Amino acid sequence: MRGVWTVEQVTAAEDRLLARTPDGALMRKAAFGVALAAARTGARHVVLLVGAGNNGGDALWAGAFLRRRGVRVTAVLLAPDRAHPAGLTALRRAGGRVVGVDDAPIEQADLVIDGIVGLQARGGLRPDAAALVDRVASPILAVDLPSGVDPDTGVVHEPAVRADLTVTFGCLKPVHVLADCGRVELVDIGLGPELPAPSLRVLEAADVLAAWRFPGPKDDKYTQGVTGVAAGSSTYPGAAVLATSAAVLATSGMVRYAGSAADEVRGVWPEVVATGSVEDAGRVQAWVVGPGLGTGSSSVEVLRRLLGEGVPLCVDADGITMLAQHPDLWDARDPETPVVITPHDREFARIAGHEVGDDRVAATRGLAKRLNAVVLLKGNTTVIADPDGRVIVNKASSSWAATAGSGDVLSGIIGAVLAGGADPATAAGAAAWLHDRAATLAADGVPTSASRIAAAIPDALRAIR
Numbered sequence: 080m081r082g083v084w085t086v087e088q089v090t091a092a093e094d095r096l097l098a099r100t101p102d103g104a105l106m107r108k109a110a111f112g113v114a115l116a117a118a119r120t121g122a123r124h125v126v127l128l129v130g131a132g133n134n135g136g137d138a139l140w141a142g143a144f145l146r147r148r149g150v151r152v153t154a155v156l157l158a159p160d161r162a163h164p165a166g167l168t169a170l171r172r173a174g175g176r177v178v179g180v181d182d183a184p185i186e187q188a189d190l191v192i193d194g195i196v197g198l199q200a201r202g203g204l205r206p207d208a209a210a211l212v213d214r215v216a217s218p219i220l221a222v223d224l225p226s227g228v229d230p231d232t233g234v235v236h237e238p239a240v241r242a243d244l245t246v247t248f249g250c251l252k253p254v255h256v257l258a259d260c261g262r263v264e265l266v267d268i269g270l271g272p273e274l275p276a277p278s279l280r281v282l283e284a285a286d287v288l289a290a291w292r293f294p295g296p297k298d299d300k301y302t303q304g305v306t307g308v309a310a311g312s313s314t315y316p317g318a319a320v321l322a323t324s325a326a327v328l329a330t331s332g333m334v335r336y337a338g339s340a341a342d343e344v345r346g347v348w349p350e351v352v353a354t355g356s357v358e359d360a361g362r363v364q365a366w367v368v369g370p371g372l373g374t375g376s377s378s379v380e381v382l383r384r385l386l387g388e389g390v391p392l393c394v395d396a397d398g399i400t401m402l403a404q405h406p407d408l409w410d411a412r413d414p415e416t417p418v419v420i421t422p423h424d425r426e427f428a429r430i431a432g433h434e435v436g437d438d439r440v441a442a443t444r445g446l447a448k449r450l451n452a453v454v455l456l457k458g459n460t461t462v463i464a465d466p467d468g469r470v471i472v473n474k475a476s477s478s479w480a481a482t483a484g485s486g487d488v489l490s491g492i493i494g495a496v497l498a499g500g501a502d503p504a505t506a507a508g509a510a511a512w513l514h515d516r517a518a519t520l521a522a523d524g525v526p527t528s529a530s531r532i533a534a535a536i537p538d539a540l541r542a543i544r
């Protein structure tokens with residue numbers, strides 16, 4: 080598990096650290112990390128874009144270190160009268176060139192270092208900075224974060240810097256997990272002891288593995304948690320097959336299917352215990368309900384019944400639409416019964432009554448609290464919030480999961496992990512993580528499909544075991 084801290088948290092922690100560190104020492108440590116990363120690129124001429132604050136100071140100090148290693152360094156001052164004085168002196172002493180915006184040798188750079196703006200960034204690049212960035216053809220190394228991207232929400236205020244590499248300090252900030260920062264390198268500046276509990280968390284392979292239920296010597300088909308799937312309809316039998324496939328491949332216990340696509344499901348998975356209705360389904364430890372189910376009155380009754388069963392539920396797709404259309408459905412649920420809902424942006428708007436907006440984390444957190452449910456907001460970065468305000472984010476390793484039916488696969492995996500007994504937010508986070516890896520494996524660089532993503536679940540699991 081990796082933590083992520085907001086600008087407010089980082090600034091407060093830095094203030095405490097600064098108070099017990101010699102003047103300028105932190106900046107030099109940070110800048111040294113930037114210089115090392117820049118040196119590793121092999122660039123012979125580095126151009127620094129230097130803004131008014133300490134982010135520009137980092138760039139200037141990094142330039143001074145690079146200059147001492149024999150690299151040609153030119154600093155372009157975007158705000159000449161507010162450039163970091165000590166950094167500017169250090170660069171000049173080391174033999175770096177300092178120019179104004181009109182003389183910026185952007186085209187001659189092997190590497191551009193973006194020290195335009197850092198944690199205090201507000202809005203997009205100002206016009207003169209934007210014009211310079213527009214001319215860059217070399218790789219860009221962003222100091223702390225790509226300028227023009229909001230540090231806390233990851234919203235890209237065009238025009239913004241597109242970084243190939245971002246070197247950040249002390250800890251990850253939301254921008255690093257919510258937006259594209261290129262490769263992210265973290266430089267230790269000793270901030271750890273000053274940091275409070277993180278605002279967001281990122282799961283790693285070990286966390287995903289810990290959330291999964293694998294059979295032990297005492298297990299049988301029931302003890303690992305039985306997953307129930309109530310999905311599909313005569314119009315959409317495929318959703319039933321996809322969600323069931325994912326559940327079958329994600330666990331080795333038992334999967335039950337209940338609904339009108341029982342024949343189709345049985346045809347693909349003879350090991351699934353398939354029945355025509357949820358009344359006949361038998362006991363399960365978690366339900367997946369909604370994909371392709373339809374929103375008619377019989378589907379509403381299926382959802383009402385399952386919400387009242389007292390076992391964890393993953394409600395997806397039509398299930399979410401029904402919850403939005405019939406809020407009284409929540410009354411069927413004991414407030415202690417864990418529910419995970421998995422909206423995309425349009426479903427989110429439907430159930431929340433407002434658009435997601437720029438701050439996806441705040442929006443997800445707000446809805447989770449209001450519904451007393453775990454909310455998994457889909458997107459290239461998946462945001463998962465629980466009712467207590469804890470948030471897990473999972474940045475996709477590729478975009479191949481953006482394909483029809485891939486959400487059905489995700490909900491099937493969530494159901495399986497829930498049935499195994501994982502806590503609901505962790506189950507959703509671990510499932511999102513594994514789904515992304517399965518999509519990347521299934522694609523292997525070329526377009527894939529939901530069936531193939533499901534089929535890649537065993538390989539994705541094998542890779543982390």
Ligand SMILES: NC(=O)C1=CN([C@@H]2O[C@H](COP(=O)(O)OP(=O)(O)OC[C@H]3O[C@@H](n4cnc5c(N)ncnc54)[C@H](O)[C@@H]3O)[C@@H](O)[C@H]2O)[C@@H](O)CC1
Nearest residue numbers: 093105106109132133134196197198199200201202203223
């Ligand atoms: N505080 C610390 O202990 C450390 C800070 N460090 C660096 O300091 C940075 C933060 O420095 P600052 O607090 O000076 O803030 P910034 O360097 O982010 O911003 C400084 C100035 O830029 C202006 N600005 C805001 N948005 C802008 C935009 N879109 N375009 C142009 N200008 C804009 C602000 O009004 C402000 O005056 C960090 O990102 C990091 O790079 C590092 O040196 C590590 C240690």
Ligand SMILES: [K+]
Nearest residue numbers: 193196222224
């Ligand atoms: K920057």
